[in-house]
Amino acid sequence: MAAEVLRMIPTKESVEPDDRQLVEQIRQGDDGAFETLVRRKTSKVYGLCYRVIGNGEDAKDISQLVFLKLWENLEKYDSAYAFDTWLYRMVTNVAIDFMRNKQSRDNAVNSNLRLVKTSVDPEQTVTVQRKEVESVFNVVSGVLSPKQKTIFVMSEMEDLRSSEIARILGCRESTVRNHLFNARKLMQQQLKKRFPEYARLWEESR
């Protein structure tokens, strides 16, 4: 009996409005609902921005821009579709734009720099350290186009399926798979060049 009574008392989770309900409340002028939505989605938005951009401060600025755009365009959201898909679309658009501008700026600055080869012995055994994987990713993903990198991050780090990524980016699933294939290939080539100790992992597994 006591257990049944406990089940009837609404828990904190059950009274919390879902994303669509929050959007409805925001449309009616509830600023508090928007704050709840920002708090709820910050980790997702910032996480994707950080993985794609690779810099905490830039990712923070881009995330804020995304939330401002979200607030300005909330009237356009069609609640027939998943809110996260719509939100991710906004994030990827802003992040890809930022990356394209950054790439053209960096190309202008670094056009005279030469790649310095690492002096690590490729034969040495390596123990993979998680903290290193992130810095390796930041280096080798530099060869990817903004779209390739965004797709790679969504697939490998955000664990989104190809069909979801295709919906977010408004392209075909085959295009997503194609970008993923090319991204992996390019990054392996870069690993061989820049981090031969890690590239051995692929060679050994064949």
Add this chain to the structure above:
Amino acid sequence: MITCRQFRANLQPGTADAALLDHLRHCDACLDYAMGIDPDLFFRSIGGEELVPPGGLDAFVGDVMSQVRVRGAETSLAPRRAAGVWQRLAIAATVAAGVTGATLVYRIEQRPPAAHPTQTAAAAVKSAVARSAALATKSFVETYSSHNATIVEVPNEGSDAKIVMIFDDTLPADL
């Protein structure tokens, strides 16, 4: 989270199992083992974390909300600045009237000035003076004799002056 033993027993190349990926992302001991099974898991190991912006979540949310309030204030002022339909029509009518008036004034100013009565009289006097001056420069003939001429004298009442008319084909036309 599953144990290391479960992870190692179930890990297959190309896995997308959420529990396995979660373990991979939190257990350093199993990361190296996973690389030996499937090197493509290399970059998958850095996903899945809850990332917080620099400065913390509260500061981030505070920044976003303050920017939203600023934008909100801007947009709420906007309707007050915008004119209603009747106001817009009135403004358009005023502008149209102004433009039409200015055009009319400009056209009137460009037109050649109309003949004014005083100006006409002055012009007539001026031309008469010029004509008389032209006549004055001509030689004055006091006596005239010719075999071919016909001279007619017209007496003028109450005055010494006489009007004399000379008809002679040999005389210059402007005399």
